[in-house]
Amino acid sequence: MKTVSHDEELKTVLAQQFKELRLKNKLTQSQLADRLGVEKGQVSRIENGRYNLTLASIDKIAAALGARVSFELQPN
Numbered sequence: 001m002k003t004v005s006h007d008e009e010l011k012t013v014l015a016q017q018f019k020e021l022r023l024k025n026k027l028t029q030s031q032l033a034d035r036l037g038v039e040k041g042q043v044s045r046i047e048n049g050r051y052n053l054t055l056a057s058i059d060k061i062a063a064a065l066g067a068r069v070s071f072e073l074q075p076n
Contacts, residue, residue: 008049014058015049021065022047035064 004030022032029043036043045051046061053061064067 011049011052014053015047016059019047020066021062021067025065027065032061032064036060 022029027035029047030040033040033043042051046053059069
């Protein structure tokens with residue numbers, strides 16, 4: 001059984017949310033890439049959780065998708 005690190009889990013959840021928002025906005029990966037000023041392959045890597053995102057890039061992607069970033073920290 002493969003164990004998944006917490007970082008990988010967070011990347012996967014974020015990747016899924018970005019893809020869902022892109023599809024909800026009826027955008028192709030190419031259209032989102034154009035909005036972000038990046039190559040389509042980078043959008044694919046982001047949506048597959050294979051790209052390490054900075055907080056600034058997370059905010060930029062969210063804005064391009066008409067969303068806002070909200071973080072909630074809770075004690076364990």
